[in-house]
Amino acid sequence: MNTLLHTEGLTKRYGALVVTDAVSLDIREGELHAIIGPNGAGKTTLINQLSGELAADAGRVRFAGEDLSATGIAARARRGLLRSYQITSVFDEFTVRENAALAARGARRHAFAFWRGLLQDAAAVAAADAAIAATGLAARAQVIAADLGYGERRQLELAMALAAGPRFLLLDEPMAGMSAQESAAVVELLRGLKRKYTLLLVEHDMDAVFALADRISVLVYGRLLVTGTPDEIRNDPEVRAIYLGDEELHQ
Numbered sequence: 001m002n003t004l005l006h007t008e009g010l011t012k013r014y015g016a017l018v019v020t021d022a023v024s025l026d027i028r029e030g031e032l033h034a035i036i037g038p039n040g041a042g043k044t045t046l047i048n049q050l051s052g053e054l055a056a057d058a059g060r061v062r063f064a065g066e067d068l069s070a071t072g073i074a075a076r077a078r079r080g081l082l083r084s085y086q087i088t089s090v091f092d093e094f095t096v097r098e099n100a101a102l103a104a105r106g107a108r109r110h111a112f113a114f115w116r117g118l119l120q121d122a123a124a125v126a127a128a129d130a131a132i133a134a135t136g137l138a139a140r141a142q143v144i145a146a147d148l149g150y151g152e153r154r155q156l157e158l159a160m161a162l163a164a165g166p167r168f169l170l171l172d173e174p175m176a177g178m179s180a181q182e183s184a185a186v187v188e189l190l191r192g193l194k195r196k197y198t199l200l201l202v203e204h205d206m207d208a209v210f211a212l213a214d215r216i217s218v219l220v221y222g223r224l225l226v227t228g229t230p231d232e233i234r235n236d237p238e239v240r241a242i243y244l245g246d247e248e249l250h251q
């Protein structure tokens, strides 16, 4: 598999605190790559640097062969490097379908100042409907976003990201705050997205990570400790030592 995203020596400091410590990472096209690590390891900060939300103090980000180190969120999003909830916010008074169509339209025009005639935009609606179906929200397409449950709202965020036509999707704790049933639904949903998209998943739910990931990278105090298959990570003595008592890594 080709490398789609490559970081080299990515570094972020807050004063004396080195939060991302010279991280060099390869994400292969089509893989689901998970980033795990203890609280405060720097996972969200790393995602922010990949999405372009946060400028790195040092290091480079290459995406599809292009150096995007100096670019921001919008330029990266236009190239298909998207963070799930970052694309656009959910409009409470709009339906699921309208929100997804707006996200699709926003991706095709650099800004979405106009939503008059939104549902007459056949291409946006087609992208929206496909994304809604892929995220299991088809039966809720006409529901106003304000009336969605918490899990459904997270599904809508994912649908909006998909409607924008990503090539690479950054997912920061998509199961956070969900019930066991909702989490299981998201695991199934992500399983369905594998191979169609390249996915980078930060998630505390180890069962989900080990069930879904092709490869896992472990971050500790901002440093990349190891990258490997779920089996390699599960059996790595250093990783086991970090995850107190190992129980989190048992399947």
Ligand SMILES: Nc1ncnc2c1ncn2[C@@H]1O[C@H](COP(=O)(O)OP(=O)(O)OP(=O)(O)O)[C@@H](O)[C@H]1O
Pocket: 014, 017, 019, 037, 038, 039, 040, 041, 042, 043, 044, 045, 046
């Ligand atoms: N804007 C900031 N200013 C100062 N310190 C920050 C800032 N953002 C993050 N940090 C610190 O950087 C470290 C890494 O934070 P980050 O949120 O990236 O970790 P994380 O691995 O995502 O944590 P968690 O698993 O708890 O979500 C933490 O010690 C945090 O306090």
